[in-house]
Amino acid sequence: MSKINAIRLVNVNYNHNSIHISDETLHFNGRSTLISLQNGGGKSVLVQLLTAPFVQKRYRNLNERSFASYFTTYKPSFIMVEWVLEDDAGYCLTGMMVRKSQNMDNNEELELINFISEYTEPCEQDINHLPVVESDKKELRIKSFNACHKMFDEYKKERINKFFCYDMNNSAQSRQYFAKLAEYGIDYREWQNIIKKINEEESGLSKLFAECKDEKGLVEKWFLNAVENKLNKDNNRMQEFRNILEKYITNYNENSNKIQQQEKLIAFQQEATPILTFGKEYEASSATVAVKLNKIYECLAELNRFAAKNETEIAVCNAELDALGKQLVHLLHEEFSRNFYYAEDEKEALIVLKEDNEHQSSQLEEQSQLWERRRHILDCADLQERLNEDVLELQRVEQRVAVSRKKNKDLEPEREYIGYLLKEYIGQELQKTRERFQQEESDKKACLDLQKQAKQELSELISRLNELHTTQGRLQGLVQAYDNVEESYNKKWQPGASALQRNMLGEYEAGALKVMTEKLVADEQEASDRQKQQQQNLSGLKTAFSDLERSLQDCSKERGSKEQLLVERTQVKKQLDEQLAKRKTLLQYLQLDEIYLFDKEYIQKELSKKLSEMDEARTKLLHKLDTLNKKHQGLQTGKTVELSAELVQMLERLGINIVYGMEWLKNNKNSEKLNLELVKQHPFLPYALIMTGKEIEDLQRAEKNIYTSLPVPIILRESLTQATQTKVDNGVLKSADVNFFMLFNDNLLNEEKLQRLLAELKAKLQKIEQELQQRKAEYDLYSAKYSELVEQSLTKESYERLKDELLSLQEAIVKLQKREEQCQAEKADNLLTQENISQDLAKIGQMIEKLKLHQEALQQLTAKYQQYLLDNSQLYECSNTLAKVENAKKSLDDKLEKLQNKLEWQIKSLADLSGNMKDLNDEMAHYAGYKQVPKPKNFADEIAQNVNKLKAHLKSIQEKLSGELRALEDNRANLAKKVQKVEQKLRDRANRFGLESKDWVNERYSEAKMQELDAKQKQLTQDKKKLGDARIDIEKGLTQVQGEQNNILRQMEEKCHAVEPLPKDEVVEKNFAEEKNMLQYKRSLKEKLQKSLGEQEQNIRENIVGLAEYSEGATNVEWCESFKLEDFSQEELSSYTLSLRKEYKTAQAQEDEAKRKLEQALIRLHNVEAFQEDSYKKCIDMLQELTSDAQIFVKQLNTVLESYVRISEKLQVDIAIVKQEKEQIITQLEDYLKDVHKQLGYIDRNSSIQIRGHYVKMLKLQLPDWEESANIYHRSITDLVDTIAEKGLAKLSKGEPLAELLGKLLTTKELFDAVVGINNVHVQMFKVEARREIQISWREVARNSGGEGFLSAFVILSSLLYYMRRDDVDVYADRNEGKVLMMDNPFAQTNAAHLLTPLMEMAAKNNTQLISFTGLGGESIYNCYDNIYVLNLISSKLSNISYLKSKHIAGNDGEFVSLARVEVTDEGQMDSLF
Secondary structure, three states, rough: EEEEEEEEEEEEEEOOEEEEEEEEEEEOOOOOOEEEOOOOOOOOHHHHHHHHHHHHHHHHOOOOOOOHHOOOOOOOOOEEEEOOHHHHHOOOEEEEEEEEEEOOOOOOOOOEEEEEEOOOOOOOOOOOOOEEEEEEOOOOOOOOOOHHHHHHHHHHHHHHEEEEEOOOOHHHHHHHHHHHHHHOOOOOOHHHHHHHHHHOOOOOOOHOOOOOOHHHHHHHHHHHHHHHHHHHOOHHHHHHHHHHHHHHHHHHOOOOOOHHHHHHHHHHHHHHHHHHHHHHHHHHHHHHHHHHHHHHHHHHHHHHHHHHHHHHHHHHHHHHHHHHHHHHHHHHHHHHHHHHHHHHHHHHHHHHHHHHHHHHHHHHHHHHHHHHHHHHHHHHHHHHHHHHHHHHHHHHHHHHHHHHHHHHHHHHHHHHHHHHHHHHOOOHHHHHHHHHHHHHHHHHHHHHHHHHHHHHHHHHHHHHHHHHHHHHHHHHHHHHHHHHHHHHHHHHHOOOHHOOOOOOOOOOOOOOOHHHHOOOOOOOOEHHHHHHHHHHHHHHHHHHHHHHHHHHHHHHHHHHHHHHHHHHHHHHHHHHHHHHHHHHHHHHHHOOOOHHHOOOOHOOOOOHHHHHHHHHHHHHHHHHHHHHHHHHHHHOOOOOOOOHHHHHHHHOOOOOEEEEHHHHHOOOOOOHHHHHHHHHHOOOOOOEEEHHHHHHHHHHOOOOOOOOOOOEEEEEEHHHHOOOOOOOOOEEEOOOOEEEEEEHHHHHHHHHHHHHHHHHHHHHHHHHHHHHHHHHHHHHHHHHHEEEEEHHOOOOOOOHHHHHHHHHHHHHHHHHOOOOOOOOHHHHHHHHHHHHHHHHHHHHHHHHHHHHHHHHHHHHHHHHHHHHHHHHHHHHHHHHHHOOOOOOHHHHHHHHHHHHHHHHHHHHHHHHHHHHHHHHHHHHHHHHHOOOOOOOOOOOHHHOOOOOHHHHHHHHHHHHHHHHHHHHHHHHHHHHHHHHHHHHHHHHHHOOOOOOOHOOOOOOOOOOOHHHHHHHHHHHHHHHHHHHHHHHHHHHHHHHHHHHHHHHHHHHHHHHHHHOOOOOOHHHOOOOOHHHHHHHHHHHHHHHHHEEEEEEEHHHHHHHHHHHHHHOOOOOOOOOOOOOOOOHHHHHHHHHHHHHHHHHHHHHHHOOOOOOOHHHHHHHHHOOOOOHHHHHHHHHHHHHHHHHHHHHHHHHHHHHHHHHHHHHHHHHOOOOHHHHHHHHHHHHHHHHHHHHHHHHHHHHOOOOEOOOEEEEEEEEEEEOOOOHHHHHHHHHHHHHOOOOOOHHHHHOOOOOOOOOHHHHHHHHHHHHHHOHHHOOEEEEEEEEOOOEEEEHHHHHHOOOHHHHHHHHHHHHHHHHHHHOOOOOOOOHHOOOOOEEEEEOHHOOOOOHHHHHHHHHHHHHHHEEEEEEEEEOHHHHHHHHOEEEEEEEEEEEEOOOOEEEEEEEEEEEOOOOOOOOOOOOOHHHHHHHHH
16 A cells, blocks of 8 residues: 555534634645644544545544544535555545535535646646635635536546546546555555544454453464455465365265274164163163252252241240330330329319419408498498497586586585696507507517518428438439349349449448449350361361361272272273283284293294385385375465475564565466566576565565574565576576576476476375375274283283282272261261250350340440449439428528517517507596696695695595586596597507508498308308318318329339430320230240240251252252151151261262162173274263263263264265265365465564664564474364264254355354364563563453554554465565554653564564654654654634644655645635635
């Protein structure tokens, strides 16, 4: 293929028309080029556009990116690629004109015109001057699509510079276009399958071989495909082979086997019939073993399922028990809460009653006070009425006294004076007494106030005392509840002497609970350690059990082996007898007397002589055959020069193609005359290698560490086109001081004569081969006899040794049987110990669980103890406070008692003062009528100073008065006293009850009113009494309810571990007794079930341990028995599992015996002389290998017998013709496969490059040597043909066609894999590191997705491209023609210099032009390229469009100077152009 010289893009838009390429040309000049463009700038778009002209329509899209999406207008876009042709043949322009389809009637999205222009010098049709853009004075414009199309058509018609154009929407023209590309070495399949594929993502080359994870995948998918495509390029050889094979199978189908083969088949069937019987017995016993073992598996699986179910049930039962316990506790909590709230409701009701009682009492008291005030008002009204009457009466008496006094004028002044003095004196005394009375009243009121205050304080103290008593009761209940918690804990966990005890302070000794906790943790750790130790012991026992099992199996196997050996040694004795018979026959062959029957050395000596004679004759024939073979092969292949393997490897390492002169003459397709002329001009050509000048230079520079036994002529490839002066004169070629004798057979250049010569040689070869076969058969017969003799150990002593050996074997078998019995006993002991340890583990597990529960209980106790300490502290504080409050109450009681005593004394004192006041008032009444008068004359002052004297003097004067006056004055005095008394009484009552005269002045007293008040007061008193009685009952009720609540809280703490009742809205009224009974009944049932399940679990575990050795197979099996293991008792279950084990062991013994019989029968069959052929031996060997599986053995034996029967029935007649066809097929397949093998070896021949001054073969295919394995390959091909023929015959027997079968089985891959083996082809590559190269396999490469993987992929791809392009039949074609690889960002994984250098070396070696688009930079990348472009996006100032512009930063511009194009640099021109 040519290389790219330049690319040109005109009017291209992408990224939703945001980026525009006006008219850009990049010159590559056939060199590798780096194109740098920032990420997101459109590297993938450019790759997609540049590949579009070279791929078919369906390959133009790239991933999700539609090719049609770039063309959205009627204006055309142009994609042009200019190629520089090989051998200076000029240039070729390939281009595409494309626009959005303007024809709405068709289904095409685009209108595409592709064109090709070939030229040798600058012209109008080259890439630079093709006039698709036109300019005027102001702007540049692109020509219309139709104008360009018309222009292309004119170019085509004028046939200027070989210009061609094609409508790519026309399928015929599209095919013509791609055919035309092929003429220039541009293969669209290469662009579609390789270049496009490696650009589907960045560094996509690494993914090209990603599916080939190993060497087989790589060889299958790529190497063999490449070889097959190359070998079948002119005609499909594989299809020809299929046609020939189909004909062969058809002919073979029409014939039958030879009678001899048929007889052998019948004999084999007869011999195999008893073996089939043994096989069926073995199959039956194996089936029994399988059934018994499956029963064990089923039982074990069922036991495991049962155990799992039981564990689930136990867990469910435990969970249900916990749930029931929680439900019961919750129910008790709920019941206590309900009772608490009932008491609370009752207490609240009593409080309401108490408050109502107090309210009613208050109302009654208020009513009583009102009625009492009413009574006092009536009393005051009554007193007022009496006072009014007495005052009126007094006024009348005073009037009479005044009249009477007038009658006693003499005595009146002195009596008036004395009376007045006494009146004043008494008045003063009365005033003093009143003041004292008022003071006492004030003191009494103060005392009453103090008494009231003290009573209020006492009432508050009593309330506080009640609260404290309540708190004390509650705290005492909580403290006492801890006694129950402690008692419960001690009863369950610390009974007897170890019980927890508190000291005098009600507390445990400091740290006691912590010490207990630490001890429990230590005990648990100790139990856990013991559990781990026992688990280790159990694991050790299980390991020992497995060892015993293996030992038992080894013993059984050894016993079987010895029994087999016994059978074999018995057979040996039989064979020794047969050897005696064979020796007699051998003596007859050698014509020796029977006296030499046991003289093995003499017989061997005679046989050796015979074999030497035969071998000598055979060697001569082989030498003759080898000479003819080499001659035949040299004539057939043209490889007339013998090269050593070391030289071939050296040439391959240097990348030098080995081209034999005769091979080239044979395959160059020249005429016979031209080839004869070439030989005449170059006499050494048929005997030489052909190399290029560069290859000869490489060979000269190479390190030479090999030597040649003969000179190897080399002809310069370039000189073949030139005549030489070297001539052969009468068979002698003279050259300096050396002469060469050579006579070339011109007939070798005539294909017809050559074929006749080859046929003659082939006939001679066949004749010699037949003679060799005959000689070989004789030699093999004697050699076999010799081998038999050598192998024979028949002596008189051998019989004795054989007898001793047989006896020793029998004794050993007996010992092994005893050892097996001992192992069985040890297994039983082991299982018993396992069971004991399992039980111990169960106990330890229970102990650990108990210790954990104990720890949990202790933690709960500790938490409750902390709460207890807090409650006890609060109780102590409460008791102290209560004592203080009681002392305060006592002090108040004493104070009230003192106040009461003082109040009583004050009341008595007030009564005395009141009496005194009454006496003084009475006395005052006697003197109330006296008025102040002047002092009489002659009145003694001493009398005036003595009250008693005044009273006596007044009395003496009164005695002198008239009786009427005295009577009136006495009456007046009495009335005055009475008035004064009533006034005093009225005043006292008013003062006492806080009344004023206005309250009673208008009131009229009546007895009826008083009686009514008395009746009401009486009823009020009764009501008060009732309320007082009710208040006492309420107080008692409150005290009782509080006690009940305290008791409920104490029980709640004790039984429910809760200090507070549930929220009231969570308490639902129900029949608690009935529900408690139901829960307790359920719990008792669950406890019974728990106990039963625990016993059941122990029983199941014991039986599982008994079957533990079979646990590996007890998966995915189902219980198929009609009965259930759940229904078994413990004894029944143990008995059942024991019977299963016994039945299985018995069945195993029967199976071993049946297998032994079968193996002995196969040994006998194997020794039958008639079945020593490979087909029978392989069959018997296969059957012996299958004895491990009875079912497969019987099935395979039936298959063999059925196939033999089928062959015996169908192949009846002579198949000589068919055999001949078969040999022809094998020969052709062998030749083809040999070509494939050879071509595979060519793939890596151009992969050597120089790294750090020495050659490294980057790719190396290691294939098996064909010549060394030729016989094996021949047999493999024969077997493959037989296999295909057998399958084909089966198809034909069913009336089915062979095409599909042959198409599937006879392919290059299947053929190569079946014969050579794809796995035998090893792919070695070099991993290039910074300082060294390491050879690695492809599998290692496939695991590396980095730079090394990319480099390896590139090496393989380059080698494949070179291999596919090289024409092996034409020496001139090995010009290493140019190749192009276009890659999107190949440096994402490969940017290290030590990787880039060999990559570029490999590209140069294979003449590959690398066009790399990248967004990366760096010296390591730039240094690899001589030609570098940088693409920049230039934002337009006139629009939102960015323009892609190129900058050539390394390399030269194109060879042609642009004549017709105008460089667009101005943004305005850009916009105006498109």
